[in-house]
Amino acid sequence: MKRIALLGMPNTGKSTLFNRISGASARVGNWPGITVDLMSAKILIGGHIAELIDLPGIYDLHGFSDDEQVVRHFLTKNPVDLVIILLNSSQIDRQLSLVLQIKKLHIPAVLALNMADEAKQSGITIDTDDLEKALQMPVMQISAKHGDGLPKALQAATQIINQNQPATDPKMISQLLQEDNQIEQEMEALIQRHVHIPTTLNDNTTDKIDQILLHKWFGLPIFFAALYVLFQFIFTAGKPLQDGLAWVLHLLRTSLLEPMFASSPAWLSGLMLDGIYNGVATVAAFVPIIVLFFLVMSMIEDSGYLSRAAFLMDALMAKMGLDGRGFVMMLMGFGCNVPALMGTRVMRSRPMRLLTMLVIPFSLCSARLQVFIFIIAALFTAKQAPIILFVLYVMSFLTMFLTALLFQSQYKNAEPFILELPPYRFPTLRQIVLRGWQEVKHFLIRASKFIVIGVVLVWVMTHFPNNVPPASIGTFAGQIGLFFAPILDPLGINNQLAIALIFGFVAKEIVIGALAVIYGLQGDALMAQMATQIDWVQAMSFMLFTLIYTPCLTTIATLKNESKSSAFMWVSIAWSLGLAWVVSFVFYQTARGLGF
Amino acid sequence: MRFLSQLQIGQQAVISAIEAEESLFHRLSALGFRVGKPLSIIRRANFNGPLHVRLGTTDVILRSTDAARIQVNVHSD
Numbered sequence: 001m002k003r004i005a006l007l008g009m010p011n012t013g014k015s016t017l018f019n020r021i022s023g024a025s026a027r028v029g030n031w032p033g034i035t036v037d038l039m040s041a042k043i044l045i046g047g048h049i050a051e052l053i054d055l056p057g058i059y060d061l062h063g064f065s066d067d068e069q070v071v072r073h074f075l076t077k078n079p080v081d082l083v084i085i086l087l088n089s090s091q092i093d094r095q096l097s098l099v100l101q102i103k104k105l106h107i108p109a110v111l112a113l114n115m116a117d118e119a120k121q122s123g124i125t126i127d128t129d130d131l132e133k134a135l136q137m138p139v140m141q142i143s144a145k146h147g148d149g150l151p152k153a154l155q156a157a158t159q160i161i162n163q164n165q166p167a168t169d170p171k172m173i174s175q176l177l178q179e180d181n182q183i184e185q186e187m188e189a190l191i192q193r194h195v196h197i198p199t200t201l202n203d204n205t206t207d208k209i210d211q212i213l214l215h216k217w218f219g220l221p222i223f224f225a226a227l228y229v230l231f232q233f234i235f236t237a238g239k240p241l242q243d244g245l246a247w248v249l250h251l252l253r254t255s256l257l258e259p260m261f262a263s264s265p266a267w268l269s270g271l272m273l274d275g276i277y278n279g280v281a282t283v284a285a286f287v288p289i290i291v292l293f294f295l296v297m298s299m300i301e302d303s304g305y306l307s308r309a310a311f312l313m314d315a316l317m318a319k320m321g322l323d324g325r326g327f328v329m330m331l332m333g334f335g336c337n338v339p340a341l342m343g344t345r346v347m348r349s350r351p352m353r354l355l356t357m358l359v360i361p362f363s364l365c366s367a368r369l370q371v372f373i374f375i376i377a378a379l380f381t382a383k384q385a386p387i388i389l390f391v392l393y394v395m396s397f398l399t400m401f402l403t404a405l406l407f408q409s410q411y412k413n414a415e416p417f418i419l420e421l422p423p424y425r426f427p428t429l430r431q432i433v434l435r436g437w438q439e440v441k442h443f444l445i446r447a448s449k450f451i452v453i454g455v456v457l458v459w460v461m462t463h464f465p466n467n468v469p470p471a472s473i474g475t476f477a478g479q480i481g482l483f484f485a486p487i488l489d490p491l492g493i494n495n496q497l498a499i500a501l502i503f504g505f506v507a508k509e510i511v512i513g514a515l516a517v518i519y520g521l522q523g524d525a526l527m528a529q530m531a532t533q534i535d536w537v538q539a540m541s542f543m544l545f546t547l548i549y550t551p552c553l554t555t556i557a558t559l560k561n562e563s564k565s566s567a568f569m570w571v572s573i574a575w576s577l578g579l580a581w582v583v584s585f586v587f588y589q590t591a592r593g594l595g596f
Numbered sequence: 597m598r599f600l601s602q603l604q605i606g607q608q609a610v611i612s613a614i615e616a617e618e619s620l621f622h623r624l625s626a627l628g629f630r631v632g633k634p635l636s637i638i639r640r641a642n643f644n645g646p647l648h649v650r651l652g653t654t655d656v657i658l659r660s661t662d663a664a665r666i667q668v669n670v671h672s673d
Contacts, residue, residue: 059626091653094628122653216642311657315645318659324646348619416620416662417646420627421655 002050002161003079004043007071007102008086009095010057011422013114017086017144018054019434021154038074046158050081061101061177066345075105076174079167082160083109084153089119089126089141093191099135100186105176107168109137110156116141116149118423124196131194145428206423213305219312223305230300231393232386234292235373241288246523249281253522267466271459278522279455279513285523286370286512287443293366294439295432297335302427306331310419320401321408323417326356330400333363337555341562349415354563358411358572359403361551361559364396367508371546374512378527379539388540392547399548399579446509454503454510458517461499471496471518491545491584492538492592501545507552537596541588548580598670600635601647601663608636609668616665628654629666 008014022041039054055074056067083102087095092113102109113119113126132139138156142149213219257277261269300306309331310324317327325346333340340360347353364372372392376385461477468474473482473495480502481495488498496518504511516522519529534542550556550573560569603609611633614624628651629635638648638655646657 060622063622063626093652094626094654097626124653210638214639214641214648216639307657311641311646311648314657314659315641315643323659324657416623416659418623418627418656418658418662421648421657423655 002045002048002081003053003167004045004050004082004084004157004161005053005055005074005080006084006086007055007098008057008114009059009088009091009098011420012057012086012088012095013144014057014086015054016431017084017112017114017142017150018052019431020144020147020150022052038070045154046162048161050161058098061098066348072177075107075168076170076177079170080107081165081167082157083107084112084157085109086112086114086144089113089116090122090124092119092124092126092195094187096187096190099137103135103137105168105173107173108160108165110153110160111135111137111139112144112149112153113139113141114144116143127194131190134190134194145431209424210308213308214311219308223309223312226305228390230296231389234289234296235386235389238289238292241292242285245288246281246285249285250523253277253281267463270463271456274520275455275459275517276452278516278520279458279510280451282374282516282522282526283370283451283509283513286373287440289373290366290370290443291436291439293369294335295436297332298432298435299427301332302425302431304422304424307419307421311421314417318417320404321355321411321413322352322359322404323415325417325419326352326359326404329356329360330363330397333360333365335366337361337363337365337551338558341555341558344562347415349413351411351413352415354568355404355407355411355413357559357563357568358407358575359400361555361572361576362396362399362403362548364393364547365508365551367552368547371504371508371511372543374515374527375530375539375543378530379534379536392543395544395547395583399583403575403579446507450507451509451513454506455513455517458499458503458510458514462518470520477518487581490589491581492534492541492588493545493584494534494538496533497538497542501542501549504546505550505553507554508546511546537588537591540591541584544587545580545584548583549577597667599664600637600649600666600668601660603637603668603670605637605639607670608634609670610634611666612669613667614665615667620662620665624666627656628652629656635668 006014006018018039018041021043038056041052043050043052053074055071058068058071060068061072062068085099085102087099099109099111111131113128119126126141128139128141138153138160140149140153140156142153144150213222215222253273257273261272264272306328310328312324313327314324317323329340329343332343337360340363341357344353344356344360347356372389376388380388458477461480462471462475464476465474468478472478477499478495481498484498484502485495488494488501493501496515499518500511500514503514515530516526519526521529556569556573559572560566563569597612598609600609600611611629611631613631614621614629616624633651635649635651638650640647644660646659647663649656649658649663
């Protein structure tokens with residue numbers, strides 16, 4: 001099978017191009033010589049099936065960051081037939097170095113110049129024909145976002161693949177990489193001869209937006225106001241969808257599933273309906289809000305606004321031993337902690353990377369959000385709901401800041417903070433839809449892996465031994481709850497909630513699924529039942545504990561993989577569990593002491 | 597001769613020297629910081645926050661402490 005690698009600098013639209021070529025068929029694979037996962041997809045090109053690999057975005061083949069090492073290791077361990085190099089046309093003056101570095105390795109390559117429209121607006125003209133001759137490789141202008149020029153680029157790739165040249169020899173690549181070269185001078189000469197760049201950029205839309213969004217005093221308030229408005233939008237738009245889906249799922253049970261299982265033994269219908277269906281349906285009802293959430297997140301991510309947030313927050317983050325990028329990772333953690341943890345790879349200083357990884361698990365991820373929306377809807381009025389949720393987000397930030405402040409002396413560092421500020425960009429509908437679909441897929445995979453197994457286990461534990469009433473003290477679950485009672489009673493967390501918490505250690509999606517199984521109810525009936533069992537002080541204490549203790553097993557595994565240290569992983573688990581207990585304890589006892 | 601960190605907002609200058617260890621030097625040069633390149637200061641964040649610098653077609657933000665590694669010649673206007 002032929003192997004094609006996609007290479008480019010960060011912010012050149014490489015992932016967009018990868019998604020466009022591969023459709024939605026991408027998967028994560030393991031590669032010899034490297035420990036991180038790379039996305040790859042099988043594509044048909046000129047009658048060959050080829051494997052397309054999305055390499056991490058790098059500035060320099062000879063660089064020192066983890067990503068740059070990954071690319072180097074990949075090329076020195078895996079033969080490739082073709083490299084598609086993607087550059088940002090409007091920054092060709094410095095990005096061309098990557099092309100020359102690849103050329104020096106004698107790897108067959110196609111050069112795709114992305115964002116031709118942006119370059120044009122800035123008045124940059126590139127003579128692609130001449131550049132093609134000078135570089136001795138196909139050069140074409142494309143738009144990864146809209147797909148313009150893509151057929152031509154793929155045609156050029158096909159021609160090279162069809163020549164059936166032998167693939168690269170990893171050993172030779174490794175040798176060539178060691179020989180440093182005169183790339184910079186060659187680059188300057190090429191740029192001077194073939195590219196014309198005006199002294200001032202014609203396009204100043206980004207400048208105008210920046211004057212407002214990066215304003216000395218209004219920048220930060222605008223940023224947080226924008227976040228607040230977006231989150232409000234997610235819930236206003238998502239709530240009717242969630243209610244609608246919950247109604248459909250309930251109808252499905254009463255009109256189809258209950259008659260179907262009417263004649264089966266009681267334990268089987270109990271397991272299938274009160275166990276698996278109730279649990280999974282309760283979690284599934286949140287899919288619309290989660291999809292909407294990720295759509296909004298990806299829009300912010302792709303817009304270039306996050307780099308601005310890094311600029312605005314860096315001075316404050318520096319006081320906590322972190323930098324502006326750390327703040328961006330915290331925000332990314334609102335989606336899911338796992339990619340945020342992997343995002344810390346861009347940091348070269350190990351102490352700073354560890355400190356950032358220590359704070360990320362406190363970021364209120366979308367899975368915890370589901371738990372909070374559910375509990376808030378059950379225990380608080382519609383008017384109080386947004387305030388309570390806002391308080392939880394503030395708590396998320398406070399715990400992150402507190403952790404960084406307390407641990408910064410342990411992780412002292414002098415990491416430089418240098419970041420590129422890309423121009424503002426609007427993602428296309430296609431990008432948004434693809435991203436949304438990936439999140440739904442991700443959820444379904446998690447659902448099949450964790451949630452089903454989790455709710456089945458909860459059902460078994462709350463229904464056995466079967467000579468006692470379900471979910472009572474006599475069941476296995478009741479016994480476990482009893483065991484933890486001395487620790488959790490002072491927090492106002494009862495037996496049922498304790499079981500949900502224990503399973504929530506695996507994944508937060510299980511928490512509400514588990515509650516549905518424990519109470520044997522679904523949707524509105526479950527919320528009404530919970531409201532009779534606990535009061536708002538207990539609910540708040542439970543939510544604080546859920547927010548602060550370990551997010552999920554996947555996060556822990558990622559923490560261990562990325563830090564390559566079990567000791568660090570245990571520090572993180574112990575600190576978050578301890579902090580969760582203390583915060584919940586202080587809140588619960590204070591609230592009770594004040595007479596609530 | 598001055599350091600990049602000492603420039604005023606709106607001022608233009610040409611890089612005359614970069615004094616940084618190899619890895620930082622590499623990163624700066626990959627982002628376009630090379631001797632002889634003109635640049636200008638767009639803005640500075642509050643509370644001694646990072647600088648917003650424009651080099652040719654690229655906008656970069658960096659801390660004052662890192663900017664102090666870069667020597668510049670100021671255009672006399």
